[in-house]
Amino acid sequence: xxxxxxxxxxxxxxxxxxxxxxxxxxxxxxxxxxxxxxxxxxxxxxxxxxxxxxxxxxxxxxxxxxxxxxxxxxxx
Numbered sequence: 001x002x003x004x005x006x007x008x009x010x011x012x013x014x015x016x017x018x019x020x021x022x023x024x025x026x027x028x029x030x031x032x033x034x035x036x037x038x039x040x041x042x043x044x045x046x047x048x049x050x051x052x053x054x055x056x057x058x059x060x061x062x063x064x065x066x067x068x069x070x071x072x073x074x075x076x
Contacts, residue, residue, distance in 0.1 A: 015065035022061075028054040 017059045061069040 016063050016067060019061055019066040019069065020064075021059065023057050023059045026056045026058055030054065 035044045035046065059071070061071075063069065
């Protein structure tokens with residue numbers, strides 16, 4: 001570990017190039033108690049799934065200098 005610490009914190013290392021990345025799964029779940037439809041609609045179609053397998057993956061990357069990296073989106 002000491003060798004890694006010396007490699008990462010050396011005087012010639014730029015803090016913008018040391019990056020930590022983490023990812024987390026986010027399931028798409030639907031509130032089965034509510035529907036979205038125009039007011040006054042006579043019929044509301046509901047698709048019922050026997051299992052939910054749709055997921056998105058949230059990826060967060062930040063540099064040692066504190067810069068949050070964005071990939072194809074703008075962070076406000």
